[in-house]
Structures are given as structure tokens and as C-alpha cells.
Amino acid sequence: MPVATADLASNTPQELNIDMLLRLPAKSVGKCRDAAETITRYGFGYDSSNDDYKIVTLSYDWRVVATESYPAFVDVFSWGIGMWWRIGCFPYVPSSHFGVFLNGFIHWLAYSKVDKECVIIALDTSCKKFKQLSWPDTDHTSHKSGRELVALGGCLGMVVVQSSHRMDVWMMMEYGVGEFWTKFIVTTPENVYAWGSI
Known part of the structure; x- marks a missing residue:
């Protein structure tokens, strides 16, 4: 039934995504919000290879976005094992508030300071790697x-x-x-x- 479960993840209403975030342990939610200067974007998806739901946060400090080096951190919460881990930084400023789950990837609109343009980034929920998709x-x-x-x-x-x-x-x-x-x-x-x- 992984296909039906994956369909469920892609059709989950935004309100349910927010409700799931609110049900995380306080220590976990606190990890998403380091300080008032941190802007956090969220994504929710399904990892069919591990039969696990994932919550992803993309966090960056809005005060340093104007500089050339700005770390945007990527953290993943596994619903199955109940813990967070950081999978690294990436050279984008996410602009979408919530990611869109489709085909095993969570997608966001973002801005690349390297290329000086808007891009579509996609995180593979199984191997936790990003790829960039072409723009219309x-x-x-x-x-x-x-x-x-x-x-x-x-x-x-x-x-x-x-x-x-x-x-x-x-x-x-x-x-x-x-x-x-x-x-x-x-x-x-x-x-x-x-x-x-x-």
C-alpha cells in the first residue's frame, strides 16, 4: 500500500501539516525556532523506501540573507523513529512557506545567490539529497x-x-x-x- 500512503501525503491539507507540527514534542519544535531572527519553511512528505513520514525544515537567519555567505540549514524529523537530524546547509533562500510533495520529493521555490535567480529545489525524502528542477x-x-x-x-x-x-x-x-x-x-x-x- 505504499502508493496509497504516498498519495495521502501529497494530498494532506495544509491545516493537517500545521497540526502535525504542533503535536511534535516541545523540544523538537524548539529546535525549529532558534531565535526570532530565524525564518523557517516547512515540508511534509512520505519516504516509501522506509515507510516513514518526514517533516523537513529549511531555516535561515534573515539578517544575513543580504551577505554572500548565508547558511540555510536543513533539518529532518522522522515520524517513525521520532527524532530530528541536520542534513546540512544549502546555497538557497527558500521563498515557499510550505513545500509541495510529489513523486517522492518535497519542492520549494527558492532564490540562488550563486546564479542570482529563482529556482525550484526538490529534496528526495529517501536519500535526503537536493536537486534543482528546470524553471518554466x-x-x-x-x-x-x-x-x-x-x-x-x-x-x-x-x-x-x-x-x-x-x-x-x-x-x-x-x-x-x-x-x-x-x-x-x-x-x-x-x-x-x-x-x-x-
């Missing part, structure tokens, strides 16, 4: 707000708000293959910004 044919050099990753119909997608009445939805039709990003334009009579977080 849209501006990836600005810290544009109104961009979010989503999982739609088993595909990774990106929603880009273009105006108050229009958004572009990009879908990666074949996972991990950049040429297969397909663009859909959505127009609405209602104000897109009134929807709040995408």
Missing part, C-alpha cells in the same frame, strides 16, 4: 511575489499571478523534463489578490 519559460530573475508551487493532477505546477484578473498556470507534464512545462492562462472576473495565499 517565465521570468526567474526577480523575487516576484504571487508565485507558488502546486500539485495538480499528479503534476508539479506553478501559479504566477500576472495581474489582478489574470494568472498563468504552468504544469510540468513529464516530471523532471523541462521542455514539458505547459502554460495555461486563467482569467477571472474576481480580483485574484482577494483570494489570499494561492
Whole structure:
């Protein structure tokens, strides 16, 4: 039943993810929040090779983001064994509040100070290694707000708000293959910004 369990992880509502974080032991949660200057992003996924749920935090000090060397720390909590471990640092500033779980990876939008552009990073929940995915044919050099990753119909997608009445939805039709990003334009009579977080 790993497939059904993996599907459950990818379809878990954000409220349940937050509820699970709140149920962690106080010592564990404290590890996520070192100081008021620390910004933490979260991800929740399923490791099918170990039949285990993982909570991932990406934490960085917002005061040093403007410098060339900023450590962003990656910590993983194993639900099965009930402990945290740090898997290292990485050269990105995560911009997505919550990661999107799909195909065994947790995905975030992030900014690479090395390349000076926005990227999609993905953490393999089994081997705990990051990879960078290709970006759709849209501006990836600005810290544009109104961009979010989503999982739609088993595909990774990106929603880009273009105006108050229009958004572009990009879908990666074949996972991990950049040429297969397909663009859909959505127009609405209602104000897109009134929807709040995408």
C-alpha cells in the first residue's frame, strides 16, 4: 500500500501539516525556532523506501540573507523513529512557506545567490539529497511575489499571478523534463489578490 500512503501525503491539507507540527514534542519544535531572527519553511512528505513520514525544515537567519555567505540549514524529523537530524546547509533562500510533495520529493521555490535567480529545489525524502528542477519559460530573475508551487493532477505546477484578473498556470507534464512545462492562462472576473495565499 505504499502508493496509497504516498498519495495521502501529497494530498494532506495544509491545516493537517500545521497540526502535525504542533503535536511534535516541545523540544523538537524548539529546535525549529532558534531565535526570532530565524525564518523557517516547512515540508511534509512520505519516504516509501522506509515507510516513514518526514517533516523537513529549511531555516535561515534573515539578517544575513543580504551577505554572500548565508547558511540555510536543513533539518529532518522522522515520524517513525521520532527524532530530528541536520542534513546540512544549502546555497538557497527558500521563498515557499510550505513545500509541495510529489513523486517522492518535497519542492520549494527558492532564490540562488550563486546564479542570482529563482529556482525550484526538490529534496528526495529517501536519500535526503537536493536537486534543482528546470524553471518554466517565465521570468526567474526577480523575487516576484504571487508565485507558488502546486500539485495538480499528479503534476508539479506553478501559479504566477500576472495581474489582478489574470494568472498563468504552468504544469510540468513529464516530471523532471523541462521542455514539458505547459502554460495555461486563467482569467477571472474576481480580483485574484482577494483570494489570499494561492
